[in-house]
Amino acid sequence: xxxxxxxxxxxxxxxxxxxxxxxxxxxxxxxxxxxxxxxxxxxxxxxxxxxxxxxxxxxxxxxxxxxxxxxxxxxx
Amino acid sequence: xxxxxxxxxxxxxxxxxxxxxxxxxxxxxxxxxxxxxxxxxxxxxxxxxxxxxxxxxxxxxxxxxxxxxxxxxxxxxxxxxxxxxxxxxxxxxxxxxxxxxxxxxxxxxxxxxxxxxxxxxxxxxxxxxxxxxxxxxxxxxxxxxxxxxxxxxxxxxxxxxxxxxxxxxxxxxxxxxxxxxxxxxxxxxxxxxxxxxxxxxxxxxxxxxxxxxxxxxxxxxx
Numbered sequence: 001x002x003x004x005x006x007x008x009x010x011x012x013x014x015x016x017x018x019x020x021x022x023x024x025x026x027x028x029x030x031x032x033x034x035x036x037x038x039x040x041x042x043x044x045x046x047x048x049x050x051x052x053x054x055x056x057x058x059x060x061x062x063x064x065x066x067x068x069x070x071x072x073x074x075x076x
Numbered sequence: 077x078x079x080x081x082x083x084x085x086x087x088x089x090x091x092x093x094x095x096x097x098x099x100x101x102x103x104x105x106x107x108x109x110x111x112x113x114x115x116x117x118x119x120x121x122x123x124x125x126x127x128x129x130x131x132x133x134x135x136x137x138x139x140x141x142x143x144x145x146x147x148x149x150x151x152x153x154x155x156x157x158x159x160x161x162x163x164x165x166x167x168x169x170x171x172x173x174x175x176x177x178x179x180x181x182x183x184x185x186x187x188x189x190x191x192x193x194x195x196x197x198x199x200x201x202x203x204x205x206x207x208x209x210x211x212x213x214x215x216x217x218x219x220x221x222x223x224x225x226x227x228x229x230x231x232x233x234x235x236x237x238x239x240x241x242x243x244x245x246x247x248x249x250x251x252x253x254x255x256x257x258x259x260x261x262x263x264x265x266x267x268x269x270x271x272x273x274x275x276x277x278x279x280x281x282x283x284x285x286x287x288x289x290x291x292x293x294x295x296x297x298x
Binding site for chain 1: 133134137141169170175176177179180181182183184222224225226249
């Protein structure tokens with residue numbers, strides 16, 4: 001089984017990289033991009049039977065820094 | 077005073093930090109990241125700058141979970157001293173020993189230059205050798221030094237006089253111009269600027285030496 005973990009900066013934490021991407025899109029002529037936030041996707045190959053709770057624990061302990069980042073787990 | 081300087085794969089300020097401690101009169105032992113314990117009788121642990129584990133995942137995240145860092149956390153929780161510089165600051169926030177987090181610089185650029193720091197408190201063994209409000213010149217060299225803490229943490233840091241240094245001219249977007257913070261017991265300091273790079277005439281400045289000499293003078297063997 002696989003899990004996909006999405007890690008994003010929390011709302012309210014300024015994302016300077018997302019801002020730079022927004023500016024770059026604007027200068028390419030893409031109007032109307034009002035905000036860009038950049039995060040990361042982490043794919044985990046897991047032994048069968050690994051629970052979502054275990055993946056959540058991985059996020060809390062390592063994959064996300066919950067001071068500034070939020071995460072979402074998707075089992076696939 | 078006995079100091080230990082932790083060495084991770086990717087550390088690059090470990091020897092500078094060791095020299096700064098030695099010059100101030102400390103006995104220094106280098107400790108590899110795979111060690112599970114600090115040398116007997118260590119008073120202070122230096123967590124150096126660099127790019128531990130290639131900054132993979134997040135700056136400091138992998139290092140914070142390394143075997144030696146578990147020993148560093150235990151040492152600090154037992155009242156031991158620790159100094160984290162640059163990547164060392166990032167690592168100490170990742171371990172939870174210090175509050176907040178370091179984000180990408182607001183201007184997105186890696187910045188390497190000497191900046192002015194205001195001494196915000198002299199109430200710690202790290203800053204006792206300075207004069208409150210004085211400006212000292214210390215180099216910075218980082219891409220992720222943009223300090224963040226939420227309002228509640230920020231209020232606590234300010235209320236408890238735990239901001240050690242602020243930038244005179246904020247280079248990286250850090251909240252409240254914060255360049256370095258202390259733990260609640262004032263024995264753990266994390267800072268983005270490099271005092272060990274301002275500890276010799278050859279560095280072009282020696283404003284960092286007062287930190288190391290004050291530490292060696294004040295920290296008595298636990």
